[in-house]
Amino acid sequence: xxxxxxxxxxxxxxxxxxxxxxxxxxxxxxxxxxxxSHERRSKxxxxxVIGSLLGTKTPDGVYEISSAYPVPxxxxxxxxxxxxxxxxxxxxxxxxxxxxxxxxxxxxxxxTIKMHSVLIHDYYSKRDPPPVYLTFxxxxxxxxxxxxxxxxxxxxxxxxxxxxxxxxxxMAYYDPERAAVNLLRQSISTDTNETPIKTGxxxxxxxxxxxxxxxxxxxxxVEKVKSGDIPADSKIGRLLMELVSKVPKLDPNQFDKIMNxxxxxxxxIVYLTNLTKxxxxxxxxxxxxxxx
Amino acid sequence: MASTExxxxxxxxxxxxxxxxxxxxxxxxxxxxxxxxxxxxxKGFLVGLVVGDTLEVTNSFPLPKAIIxxxxxxxxxxxxxxxxxxxxxxxxxxxxWYQSTYLGPHFSQVFLESHFQYQLxxxxxxxxxxxxxxxxxxxxxxxGFRLTREMLDLLKNNDVFTPESLQAAGLKxxxxxxxxxxxxxxxxxxxxxxxxLAPDDPPYDLLHLSATQHLExxxxxxIDSLESLQQETxxxxxxxxxxTKQQQMKQQFLLKRKEENARxxxxxxELLPEDDKSIEKELNVKPTHAPPRQQALLTAExxxxxxxxxxxxxxxxxxxxxxxxxxxQQ
Numbered sequence: 001x002x003x004x005x006x007x008x009x010x011x012x013x014x015x016x017x018x019x020x021x022x023x024x025x026x027x028x029x030x031x032x033x034x035x036x037s038h039e040r041r042s043k044x045x046x047x048x049v050i051g052s053l054l055g056t057k058t059p060d061g062v063y064e065i066s067s068a069y070p071v072p073x074x075x076x077x078x079x080x081x082x083x084x085x086x087x088x089x090x091x092x093x094x095x096x097x098x099x100x101x102x103x104x105x106x107x108x109x110x111x112t113i114k115m116h117s118v119l120i121h122d123y124y125s126k127r128d129p130p131p132v133y134l135t136f137x138x139x140x141x142x143x144x145x146x147x148x149x150x151x152x153x154x155x156x157x158x159x160x161x162x163x164x165x166x167x168x169x170x171m172a173y174y175d176p177e178r179a180a181v182n183l184l185r186q187s188i189s190t191d192t193n194e195t196p197i198k199t200g201x202x203x204x205x206x207x208x209x210x211x212x213x214x215x216x217x218x219x220x221x222v223e224k225v226k227s228g229d230i231p232a233d234s235k236i237g238r239l240l241m242e243l244v245s246k247v248p249k250l251d252p253n254q255f256d257k258i259m260n261x262x263x264x265x266x267x268x269i270v271y272l273t274n275l276t277k278x279x280x281x282x283x284x285x286x287x288x289x290x291x292x
Numbered sequence: 293m294a295s296t297e298x299x300x301x302x303x304x305x306x307x308x309x310x311x312x313x314x315x316x317x318x319x320x321x322x323x324x325x326x327x328x329x330x331x332x333x334x335k336g337f338l339v340g341l342v343v344g345d346t347l348e349v350t351n352s353f354p355l356p357k358a359i360i361x362x363x364x365x366x367x368x369x370x371x372x373x374x375x376x377x378x379x380x381x382x383x384x385x386x387x388x389w390y391q392s393t394y395l396g397p398h399f400s401q402v403f404l405e406s407h408f409q410y411q412l413x414x415x416x417x418x419x420x421x422x423x424x425x426x427x428x429x430x431x432x433x434x435x436g437f438r439l440t441r442e443m444l445d446l447l448k449n450n451d452v453f454t455p456e457s458l459q460a461a462g463l464k465x466x467x468x469x470x471x472x473x474x475x476x477x478x479x480x481x482x483x484x485x486x487x488x489l490a491p492d493d494p495p496y497d498l499l500h501l502s503a504t505q506h507l508e509x510x511x512x513x514x515i516d517s518l519e520s521l522q523q524e525t526x527x528x529x530x531x532x533x534x535x536t537k538q539q540q541m542k543q544q545f546l547l548k549r550k551e552e553n554a555r556x557x558x559x560x561x562e563l564l565p566e567d568d569k570s571i572e573k574e575l576n577v578k579p580t581h582a583p584p585r586q587q588a589l590l591t592a593e594x595x596x597x598x599x600x601x602x603x604x605x606x607x608x609x610x611x612x613x614x615x616x617x618x619x620x621q622q
Contacts, residue, residue, distance in 0.1 A: 029322045042381060069380075096358055145481065176424055183476060185486050188486055188487065193480065194477045197473075197476060199604055200433075204431075204498055204607075204611065211499070269602060276595060280596060
């Protein structure tokens with residue numbers, strides 16, 4: 001089941017020469033999945049998890065990584081073996097979900113590039129397109145969880161070698177994804193790491209609260225500038241000007257009319273809705289009256 | 293990390309809340325984003341475990357559209373996925389499923405049937421309802437539902453939901469499903485990641501005045517549901533009218549038959565049968581059956597939930613309106 005120790009057979013396609021035009025975009029969902037896989041690593045001395053990255057690639061080299069799955073592997077000082085059968089089977093399963101997804105590379109949940117990385121990279125290089133290699137610093141050596149992306153490119157003139165060259169990586173969000181990440185962020189400083197999901201109205205109150213806080217902060221700042229406690233910043237001044245001018249000026253009469261109409265509409269809707277609910281309740285009660 | 297011991301076989305009352313891992317919420321969003329084009333709904337499976345009163349949903353995987361119609365293929369896919377998850381130390385106990393819907397949950401007969409199958413196998417199963425429209429507006433909408441004990445028992449006994457059996461069980465439309473509070477959770481390591489992501493503004497999108505545009509669609513949906521509720525009511529009324537008519541006919545016939553039998557008894561002739569069945573036969577009427585009320589109950593629940601949605605949305609609309617009024621006065 002396990003593949004024999006990977007031999008470094010360096011036959012790299014010519015495509016790897018334009019690896020520098022590759023741009024990598026990572027969706028939070030893939031990042032979350034990678035961290036989850038790291039947390040579920042086996043106890044027995046497994047220091048890092050490796051796995052495949054899936055997503056789409058445009059012809060001009062934009063990689064959009066939207067999912068990731070771990071691949072069991074074992075490594076010692078001398079050798080590394082990855083479960084190729086597992087990798088293939090998982091890829092097939094993901095393919096049924098998303099036929100357009102391709103393997104874009106692989107990840108490892110440590111920050112250092114080791115000799116074994118070359119061998120694993122070779123395995124992923126057998127497929128199109130040229131793979132990217134993501135490292136997740138799950139030990140947070142630098143105090144933060146760094147994510148880095150590398151591509152392999154050739155080096156030297158006569159004796160050819162290869163280096164992993166870092167390339168920039170950016171986060172990409174779907175709109176709903178952003179909403180979810182924003183919500184998750186709220187629990188960063190809590191003990192339980194839990195965020196209750198609220199209804200629209202409750203959430204709306206939260207947002208209003210934070211808007212109020214920002215306005216208070218702004219007012220405090222303006223007061224301080226007025227009293228001369230802190231020097232005025234022309235940049236902020238201009239932004240404030242812009243903000244004030246953004247409030248649309250409406251004719252008061254016209255505005256009142258709009259206000260009244262909308263309020264009436266809304267009141268009507270709420271009235272009808274409550275009426276419906278009452279009717280429903282009434283019907284139910286009648287149906288449950290004992291027939292004798 | 294979460295262990296993978298067997299699910300305890302307790303009452304469903306044990307589980308009082310659903311804890312959804314951040315990665316699961318994101319995976320559902322991704323699936324819906326990529327496969328749920330237009331108004332198509334997506335479905336998938338949830339895996340996790342029960343810890344005390346909490347159902348922890350730690351992973352999920354989609355049910356691909358390509359194989360949704362083939363039962364063989366989809367169960368093979370499910371088996372493969374679960375066994376693969378097991379190999380990388382992920383949880384592999386199925387604890388329910390998820391579905392995307394637009395503008396609130398959709399309580400249909402299909403929905404009821406499929407969820408019943410899950411709870412028949414594992415009582416703790418929940419269904420997570422994800423609403424992409426509301427989430428796009430800035431508020432993640434993920435709600436957890438399951439069947440109540442009463443409903444589960446009725447379904448298990450193959451109840452046909454006659455008015456009488458519902459009365460006996462005391463089941464109202466609000467007693468079919470129960471909603472469980474859903475909390476999101478992430479690990480400390482993910483918190484580390486969230487810290488290193490660029491900070492974002494609070495979702496001021498929610499304050500957008502036009503964000504209530506869906507109110508109209510909500511109203512249309514409500515009208516639709518009310519119409520089908522009315523149809524169910526007509527069915528019931530029709531049955532009641534028929535039933536009363538038949539009863540009257542039978543009564544009259546029985547009266548005549550009794551007179552006749554009294555006469556026959558006097559003259560020593562053979563008596564004619566007086567029981568219900570033979571009367572029905574002679575009158576050439578079939579016994580009427582009450583129409584099943586399941587659809588009516590579901591529609592009522594649907595109406596109720598749509599009302600809640602509308603009240604929620606219009607509450608926001610009011611606040612926004614007053615906010616803009618204040619802004620305009622100054």
